[in-house]
Amino acid sequence: MSIKSFSAKIFAKYIVSKTWKWSANPVTTQKAVFQHLIKNGAQTRFGQDHDFQHIDSFEAFAKKVPVRDYEALKSYVEEAVAGKPDILWPGKPEYFAKTSGTTSGAKYIPITKASMPMHVNAARDAILHYIAESGNSDFVDGKMIFLQGSPELQIKNGIKTGRLSGIVAHYVPGYLQRNRMPSWSTNCIDDWEAKVDAIVEETLPENMTVISGIPPWVQMYFEKLQEKTGKNIGDIFPEFNLFIYGGVNYEPYRKKFENLIGRRVDSIELYPASEGFFAFQDSQKEKGMLLLLNSGIFYEFIKADEFFTEKPQRLTIGEVEVGVNYVMLISTTAGLWAYNVGDTVMFTSTKPHRVVVTGRIKHFISAFGEHVIGKEVEEALTSTASQFKAQVSEFTVAPQINPDQGLPYHEWFIEFDAPPENLETFAQAIDLALQEQNSYYKDLITGNILKRLEIRVIPQGGFTAYMKSKGKLGGQNKLPRLANDRSIADALNQLDF
Structure with missing residues (x-):
């Protein structure tokens, strides 16, 4: 030594x-x-x-x-x-x-x-x-x-x-x-x-x-x-x-x-x-x-499902609970005051206080009232990929509000390193895993408001090409997992793969 x-x-x-x-x-x-x-x-x-x-x-x-x-x-x-x-x-x-x-x-x-x-x-x-x-x-x-x-x-x-x-x-x-x-x-x-x-x-x-x-x-x-x-x-x-x-x-x-x-x-x-x-x-x-x-950081937390209400309750560290999705606010020695970083977090423990990042308050899908967050789509995909022995390189999800025919749905853009043998079965399994985590989404599926998600396979290197086309190829740039609009989806569709 x-x-x-x-x-x-x-x-x-x-x-x-x-x-x-x-x-x-x-x-x-x-x-x-x-x-x-x-x-x-x-x-x-x-x-x-x-x-x-x-x-x-x-x-x-x-x-x-x-x-x-x-x-x-x-x-x-x-x-x-x-x-x-x-x-x-x-x-x-x-x-x-x-x-x-x-x-x-x-x-x-x-x-x-x-x-x-x-x-x-x-x-x-x-x-x-x-x-x-x-x-x-x-x-x-x-x-x-x-x-x-x-x-x-x-x-x-x-x-x-x-x-x-x-x-x-x-x-x-x-x-x-x-x-x-x-x-x-x-x-x-x-x-x-x-x-x-x-x-x-x-x-x-x-x-x-x-x-x-x-x-x-x-x-x-x-x-x-x-x-x-x-x-x-x-x-x-x-x-x-x-x-x-x-x-x-x-x-x-x-x-x-x-x-x-x-x-x-x-x-x-x-x-x-x-x-x-x-x-x-x-x-x-x-x-x-x-x-x-x-x-040097004082934290506040607002329940994510209350954040956009008129007067959401602002909580301090002694008031948070395990398993609740919060928007995190900070006041700091850099001079940021009651500042919304944009992240949502969930406490896994309060003795001591440990968190996981669940997504971005602006990066969600609720085009139909489903309130799907990043943590849910990541866990659904990770567990399903393991079950099917598939390997995912990158992905993002967007709502398809006005399909050419049939009910609207969530469109998953996935780049595989090793695709599943049956893409339809794979998509169905992801959908069920997402329903298990999000009751709003499940209600929309079972109520025939939405149909099961669809997967569009992006060829290898496709997401890198997308990031490069946006001038965001680099060590600190991250691809949003979710968008409540189709800005990323439409840009991906326009690329010549």
Whole structure:
């Protein structure tokens, strides 16, 4: 055992002990975060506009600060982007994480001196929790790859701006720099396909032990490695034993990955976003990710089925229940206040508070009142694919409201690596699995309002071609699993496969 490996085990025990102290006292922990936020927020333009000086409780905060998304907060953000201080948080942001918005073009999410360490420490702590539980720390001596955006940043009114993953790349601790891949120059390549090709060349001769990234793009990397060598990833990198991911659910990809690797490897799920690092998988034995209650983020939750009502109830951490689908709101040391991230989550445990991401509040299908969410379609497809020994590469679902004939239905666009022998039987099994999870959908099927779902097979590489056509081929871009309209479906139909 190397000194680095031994030291990692000692540090892991220390971090885990700190975690259990705050996670065992969730209400007290969040109250302290709330008070810190209000005290600092009172010094800002936003705080003055919302009378923070007279906020002494969450109830007062909820009355004075309405729920906002980026569009509603945009006027404040634009002042901060213009270089004005003390708008959303004291001083100026250290960075803006630039993301692509659907209705507002580019979005600029502030990252402050207070919030930046939370992004870095959470990723580190996720690995340390894994080490503490598994006892495995040998991987720290090998090479680690992080598939991410370019670390090159632009300056906008004196503030550095770029992709979140590119910003975080500047904060890789010194003890990992020698292990980190790809090289800086390769990481700066803009074209994603050229970048992956360069990463393949750089990593082939190395002892890769940890690989991290969004599953569909790591899959592309694996496939290029396999195409070049004719070998399984586990044979190319025999010491590779830990996959770290976030952004999308791994389960639809797991079987494909195991086939590409040639064996099962441990995995750690992360829940990062430009707005904050919210949770990480703290245990290989428990379902869900530990919600980070002490990292400068105050959380609120609204039941998803109440979110679009006139006055939905805003709940704090002490009021949530296991198994309920919630929209998650955040107030942070970056100056986001009662901010709707857009994600829906479900608690798997409240001792401690662990969550799974169930989808996006805007990514659902309810064209007929069925309220189908991402978690339901993913679980229905994953379980059915396992039953039929099929392998799915990628998929998305949209409603077909006006078919040429017959009843409307849900149309599933699926790209297979190994298709089922009988597609009709496969589709029927998915439909039944979805009905078991969603009673609204079942009622529509049995009531002859909808007919059973239909599958359109997308040829291999089809979804990559779609993402490329939209200029979204890259490590941080994700294909929506669900849409309540046919924008993605129509675009897929227009491609020449």
